[in-house]
Amino acid sequence: MSAVPPAREELRLLGSRIPYIEGPLKVTGRAEYTDDIKRPGMLVGRLLRSPWPHARLRSIDTSAARAMPGVYAVLTGEKYPTPFGVLPITHDETAIAVDKARYIGDIIAAVAARDELTAERALAAIRVDAEVLPEYTDPRVGLSPVAEPIHRRGLAGTNIQKEVLQHFGDVDAAFAKAAVQVRVRGNFAGVTHAFTEPMATIADATPDGRLTVWSATQVPHYLHRSLSEVLGLPMHRIRVIKPEVGGGFGGKSDPLPHEIVCAALAIETGHPVKILFDREDVFLTNHGRHPTQNDVRIAADADGRLLAYDIEALIDGGAWSSFGTVTTYYNGVLSMGPYRVPNFRYRGRRVYTNRPPSGAMRAHGGTNIRYSIEVALDELAEKLNVDPFELRHLNALPPNSKTVNEFRITSTSFRKCLTVAREKSGFAEKWRKLPYGEGVGLGCGFYISGSNSPIHFTPKMPQSTVHLKVDMDGGIAVHSMQADIGQGSNTLLAAIVAEVLGVDLDRVHVQRVDTDVSPVDLGSYSSRVTFMMGNAARRAAEQLKEKLLHAASVLTGYPPDHLVVAHERLHVRHRDDIGVSFLEALHKAMETSGALTATGAYNSPPMGGSFKGARAGTAPAYSFAAYVAQVKVDADTGEFRATKVWAAFDCGRVLNRLAVEGQIEGSIHMGLGQLMGESMNYRGARLLNPALLEYKIPMPFQMPEVECLLVGDDDPEGPFGAKEAGEGPLIATLPAVANALYDAVGVRFYDLPITPDKVVKGIDDRQHEGRPWKGA
C-alpha cells in the first residue's frame, strides 16, 4: 500500500463554517443585481421573438416601428451577422436571427424605446414576411437527411450537430465472455435551471469610444470575447461588469444573444439600454439539461467485476450548439468513474431540433448517464445476488490510477464514501427489510473538478489569475474574474487570502468583477472555481506573505525563514514574544515599493490521451459520491417522498463547511426536482410550461432531511487539498432515490421524471405480471 499520507496542514480559518461575506448585504436587500442599476437617460430594450418554430425570414418591415415617437432604434439581424457561441468550434448563433428563425422564441428584431409600453407597441408594429419551413422536434428524424436542415453545419444534410464514436479495449469480446449482462434504456425529459433572477443586461456606449456592459453572467470573460467578436470592437474598449448574480447553475454561462443585442442597441442609440427578461424569456432562452435517450449495456464476470460498458446516447440539442459538443462527449466519458471499466464503447449523437437550445446545467453531461448506470448496477447486484455496496467496492477505481480512456485519477475517497454511507444510513438493517412502500437505495457519483481544457486556449494563458493589493490602511483588495453566483466563491477567495496572511477576514475586500481591473479567470462553470481560483489565490497570497516576512525580518533582525505568520502578527517560530504586527510589517515593506501587490495564477497540468476527443472530461481532480436515500411511497396515489438522504461526498478537504453543505443540500433539491417532476413539456415545437407555476421545483415539504458526510482525503493538487462541491453532489441523488423506490415497491423507472401516474402504472404492471415487490 501507499506510504503514510503527509500530516494535514493546520488551518486557522479554512475548514470552519464561514458565513458568506456578502450575506449582510443580501439579507437586507442591499446587494446590487443588474436590474437594480439605473443609468441616466436609460432606454428600455425589448426583443421580438419568433412565433414560428422554423421559418425563412424573407423581409422585415420596421418602418412603422421606427416612425413611432419615443422609439430610438430598431435592429434586425443583418447589422451584426457575425456568428458566435460559447465554444469556438461551433459558432452557430447570431445576436439576432439573420436568415432563418430556428425556434419559437428565437430573436428576430429588437427595439430601444423610452419606456416599456412604447417598446411593446413598436414590437407590435414590426411586420415580418416569413416562409414557414418544416419543423423538426424529434431528434430521431434528424439522424437522416432532412428536407431543410436546421443549420448548414449539420452532418451530411441531417440535423446531427455532433457525433462521437469511441472504443477502448474490445467490448464485443468482453460481452462474449461475460457471466452476466444488464441493459438499461433511459429516457430523460429536458429540465431547466430555474434560477430566481431573470437575465438582465445594461449597456452603455459612451462618447469616449468605450462600451460598458453590466450583465447577470457566470462567465464575464466569454461575454467579453463574444461582444468583441460580434460588435467588431477590440476587447480593451469593452468593459464587462458582473453585479450580484441571482443564481446561474449553467444557465448564465453561455454568452447570450440578448447581451449582445443590448450592447448593439446602446451603440445605435448613444443611450444606456436595459434589457430585462420576464420569466417566459428565461424559459425560452433555456440552455438547460438536454432531453436525452440513452442505452447502457454493462457486462460483468460471475464475481461482479465490471468487464465492459457499451453506451449510446441520443441528445436533443434544440436550435443551437451551445456547449453541445462537450455534452455529447460527457454523456459517454463521464461514465468512466468511479469504477474501473476495462472496455468501453460509446456512440453519442446530438441533434438540432426546432426547440429552445439546451446547454450546460449543473452536473452537465454527468447526470443522465450516471442515472442509467447506477440503476443498471442495482440490477446487476440483484442478478448476482450481492449487496449493491459490495459490487461498488469491488469495482472502485483506486487512487493514483488511470481509466481506460486515460483520465488521470489522483485522489479518491470513494471507498470511504461507500463505507460511511452504508454505516450511517443503517442500510444493512433496512435494505429489503422495510415494509411495503418504504425503501432505501444507493446511488453514486463522479464529476470533474474543473475542466482541464479551457474553452478558449488562444492565447495560452492561465485558467485563473488573482491579483492582490494592500495599501497603508491594511485592507487587502482582491481582484479576479471568478464569478460568484451564490456558491460562495468570493468568501472562499477572501478566506484563502486571510488564511495565508494570518489576518482577520474583514481586512480582505473582494472586488466586483470588472474586466477593466479584474485579471482573467474563466468564471463559474465545470466546477472549476475552488480548485483553480483557490490555487491562484493561494499563490498570490504566498507572494505577499514573502514580502511581509522580509519586512519583519528587517524589523526583528531574524532571518525570514525563522519567522512565521500568526494571527495579525509575524513572529519568530516558537517565540511569539519576538515579532511585529501585520501593520508594522506592511508599513516597513511599503517603504521601498509603496502599496504591495501580488499576482497568482493557476493552470492545470498536461493530461489525457492523444486520440480524438481525449481532452473531454479530463480534469485535475474528480469528486466522488455515495448517497443512500430512504423513500416512502403511497402505493395508491403514486406519490412519494424522499425522507432522508445520507450524502457521503469526497470534495477533498472541506474549506468552508457551511458552503459545502449548502451546495449539497441545494444539489439534492435540484436533483430531486428532475427526478420527481420537473420537465420542459412541449406540444410539437411549442413549450407548454414557460412559467414557475407550471414548471414546478420542489417545495420545502418535499425536501428530505440531508446528512452531509464529508469524508474526502486531501487532494494532492487542490488548494489546501480541496476539490469541487458545486455540481458533483447533484448526480447521486437521482439514482439513489430511484433505487430506493425499487426497494419500496419493486418497480424500476427508466423514464424521468417519475410522476405519480408512472408509479401507479409501474405497480399495476408488476402486480399483473405476478412479480413480487421485493427481489427475494
Added chain:
Amino acid sequence: MSSKLLRLEVNGHPVEISCPPERILLDLLREELNLTGTKRGCDLGTCGCCTVLLDGRPTLSCLTLAHLAEGHPITTIEGVSPPQGLNPVQQAFVEHGATQCGFCTPGFIVTGTALLREHPHPTRDEVERAVSGNLCRCTGYTKIIEAILAASEAP
C-alpha cells in the same frame, strides 16, 4: 389612463405620489421609490421574491395594484432592516448560510420576520408552511428553515 395622487405609508413614512391606476405595487416600489431590495422574479405571483408586508401580512407586490395599498401600511425589506446591524431573522440567515445567490432572500426575510412577529415560537411545520409561497433554487430550503427556527429561539 390618467394618474391620480396616491397616499401611501411605506416603511413608516408617508409617501404622496402621482400614479396611474394600473401601476403595480412592485413597479412603484422599485422604479419610483427606488426601493430595489424587493425583487422581481416572475411577475406572476409564483416565486415570492417580491413579497412585502401589507398591514403586517406577507403580500405579493407583483400581483397588487399600487392603489389598493392606500390605507394599508407597506413594509419592504428595507423596512424590516434596522438602521444599523441586522434583525434576528437576518442575523440567523447570515450565520446559517441561508442565503446563497440572495435573490429570493428579501422575500424570505420579510415572510420570516412577519411569521415570528405573529408566532414567536413556530414549529418546523409552521415555518415550512409560512415560506411555501417563496421559491429558492440554491439552498434546498434546509438552511432557511433552520435559520428561521434559530431566530425564533434567539433571546
